[in-house]
Amino acid sequence: ELKNLRPQLYSAAEYCEKSFLRSDHKEMVLDNLKDYAARALVNAVDHLGTVAYKLTDLIDQQTLDVSTMDLKISTLNQ
Numbered sequence: 008e009l010k011n012l013r014p015q016l017y018s019a020a021e022y023c024e025k026s027f028l029r030s031d032h033k034e035m036v037l038d039n040l041k042d043y044a045a046r047a048l049v050n051a052v053d054h055l056g057t058v059a060y061k062l063t064d065l066i067d068q069q070t071l072d073v074s075t076m077d078l079k080i081s082t083l084n085q
Contacts, residue, residue, distance in 0.1 A: 012051060019043060 023040045
């Protein structure tokens with residue numbers, strides 16, 4: 008999902024730039040841009056947190072699998 012975010016951000020930046028240049032209410036456009044940027048940042052951080060959680064869970068599971076396999080090998084060697 009993060010890969011898809013880049014084109015969306017470029018598109019949003021282009022839209023905001025055009026809106027700002029055409030608008031008579033530049034402060035309102037700027038405030039909207041700040042709100043959008045803050046929400047986009049929160050969304051990106053949330054995605055990164057989810058990825059980190061899933062990677063940690065995967066590594067923990069693989070560590071457990073290796074430990075189990077090691078125990079089985081040790082048992083067979085005895």
